[in-house]
Amino acid sequence: MVKRAGRNLISISDLADADLEFILDRGVELSTKQPRRQLGPLEGAVVGIYFRKTSTRTRTAFSSGALRLGAHTIAFGPDDLQTVTGESVADTAHVMAGMIDILVARTAGSPEELRQLGAHEQMPVVNAMSSAEHPTQALADLTTLRARFGTLRGRRILYVGEGNNTAASLALALSRFEGVELELRTPPGYGLDEATLARARDNCLRSSASVRERHDMAELPHGVDVVYTTRWQTTGTTKSDADWRTTFRPFRVESELWETSSDALFMHDLPAHREDEVSAEVLDGPASIAFEQAWNKMYSAMAVLEWCRS
The missing domain is CATH 3.40.50.1370 (Aspartate/ornithine carbamoyltransferase)
Structure with missing residues (x-):
């Protein structure tokens, strides 16, 4: 049957x-x-x-x-x-x-x-x-954001770290909501692939959202709603550059990022490596909803x- x-x-x-x-x-x-x-x-x-x-x-x-x-x-x-x-x-x-x-x-x-x-x-x-x-991760993330903010419309998200499968799904999902601004700061050589960026930007044409990517940590946006990062060693992947940690180090999430976005929430898809991609102060701090995000x-x-x- x-x-x-x-x-x-x-x-x-x-x-x-x-x-x-x-x-x-x-x-x-x-x-x-x-x-x-x-x-x-x-x-x-x-x-x-x-x-x-x-x-x-x-x-x-x-x-x-x-x-x-x-x-x-x-x-x-x-x-x-x-x-x-x-x-x-x-x-x-x-x-x-x-x-x-x-x-x-x-x-x-x-x-x-x-x-x-x-x-x-x-x-x-x-x-x-x-x-x-990693589409089900993005769905859990957006569920968490909707539960927190009531709507995704107009949310401003700063993503810091590798342009991995989590970043790809976030870009493809968030770009479908009206007025969302997603800024990705990814290490040189570790950004989103061009095909994913193109698909996300096609979504933006319909939704009036924006997806931008830079490969430095200068001139960060002010007043974002969320700072998001992932661990630097994505499950099942390796990096060909033996000195990749030097390239990634400026993209570590620390409390200084909150100087221009004091009300921002912190999200992480977990597992986290404290003092690697994120400081323990941030991960365990009052802005962090990483474990709520995991439960969702x-x-x-x-x-x-x-x-x-x-």
């Missing part, structure tokens, strides 16, 4: 505006209710949790979120599937699609592998992080799972 069709979330760009609004609204609603028991929308469903790379927040968020929605979960580690013995991704997906209702996958590889996994409409696939994007991953994950089956 063919199961109910669903929808993939491989890229933020897979979401129509209405889909994006639904996920954010539902995530905020769930975070307000803070459900501690099963809610039932996925009653009887089976959610596969396939992670080839380490994860604390994303894996726990989707596992816990699926259980709270009434689903059962099956966890797969990096060496559990026959792809390690030579079976094709396409064949693996064909088999799994007859047994699993939603697959949440972290490959840290090319998004093309996730597209192959999601080729069967009866098994929606959620990108829990690839080399190009579960509520956002629940919203994504509901959307996949809606």
Whole structure:
């Protein structure tokens, strides 16, 4: 019997505006209710949790979120599937699609592998992080911002650090909201790729948002709402430059950044390396909502799972 069709979330760009609004609204609603028991929308469903790379927040968020929605979960580690013995991704997906209702996958590889996994409409696939994007992180971040500010319209965000998959998804998501200003300060040679920037700027033409990128820390914007950073060593990646820390050092987030944005909140996708990309004073300080942001991953994950089956 063919199961109910669903929808993939491989890229933020897979979401129509209405889909994006639904996920954010539902995530905020769930975070307000803070459900501690099963809610039932996925009653009887089976959610596969396939992670080839380490994860604390994303894996726990989707596992816990699926259980709270009434689903059962099956966890797969990096060496559990026959792809390690030579079976094709396409064949693996064909088999799994007859047994699993939603697959949440972290490959840290090319998004093309996730597209192959999601080729069967009866098994929606959620990108829990690839080399190009981390869409569910951006959804958790925007859920946190909406819960805090009530609206994303006109928010001003300063992103400091590598132009990695988190930065890419943030740029693609925030650029869709009216009047948002996203300023990225990325180390030379470690910025967003041109294709992602071009997609974000295309979004800006519709939304009157702006996305700017510079590779220095001079003339920072004043009065931003949020300062955001990520760890310098993204999961599953390495840097070819042996002296990369010297290049990154000026982009460390310290309390001095609040001299011109005294009311700014601090966000971090975690895990954090204190005294590396961010000082402990900032991470543990009154402006930090990094752990609230992490908790919201579960509520956002629940919203994504509901959307996949809606």
